[in-house]
Amino acid sequence: MPLPAVLVWRAIQPNIIRYNLQVRRFQYVPKHKPCSKEDIEKLQDFVTRTRNLLVLTGAGISTESNIPDYRSEGVGLYSRNTYRPISYKVFVTSPKARQRYWARNFVGWPRFCTAEPNITHHTLARWEKKGRIILLVTQNVDGLHRKAGSKQVTELHGTSYVVKCLSCNATMSRDRFQTILHEMNPDLNLEVAEIRPDGDVHLDGMLVENFEYPDCECGGILKPDVVFFGDNVPTGRVRYVYSKLDESDGLLILGSSLEVYSAYRFPLKAVEIAKPTMIVNIRRTRADGLPGVTNISARCGEILPDVVL
16 A cells, blocks of 8 residues: 555655755765775775875865865866955955955854864874874865864864964954854844855855954954965974974875965975875876876775775
8 A cells, every 4th residue: 555645755755865965965076986996905005005194185075074175177166156265465455355254254154164074084083093194284274174083183274263363463263253243243144055165155245345343452453363375384384294294104195186385395395205195186186297196086085984994
């Protein structure tokens, strides 16, 4: 006897939900082929031989957490619109630019800060607990490695979770700053369709023009503690990563195209000091073809869990 329609609906609804979640989870992942047995064996061999890993991660690993990257073909922000992230020079010299930035960031923050780590983040945290990672360096500012439990993390480009004064160096949590912005803009709608890799969103011009934001109590400019385009990674941070790379047995790069020099310098350094390097990324990278560098075209969340330590 056929089930009543309502019971049939209830029976299949969990599968529909799982399917929809899967589609949403991969909406920012570029088209790719399933990883092959040979790819898994290649990565397994590298990890087995390289006992003390320095791992470098890029925006590609967070796309499975529903945070888009900039450059992926078809799904990255640069391929879908003309948006470009704000530069350091524009942010510090233009009050209007800061108003626009903070308005967009305010609306995007509730979704950005609730993003959850995916299987790649959790796998790397597990590797660290097993003593296989001496340092995890990330280009991402989303804090997902720390959410997953990784401790030995260097956030190369800083973190969106801290706001810092450019004059007196005072800091506050981004959540506290969100409360301040909300108190200054109580009527602004926080619903948004899509966030960007830095937590920014698109907003109507009228909403931006009426947005209010504070300066520091000292009168200085408040800025997210992240490295904006046109700014430099602190020298001490780079030197520390170099020192850990020297201590390591090899470099594993995950989900990064290495287009920006702040990250590309590390495979260059690895080549210089003869450290074996493995790159796992769906599309080609800037370091392809460097001596001593091996590439695997694969989705990190598919291939990493198959590696046995």
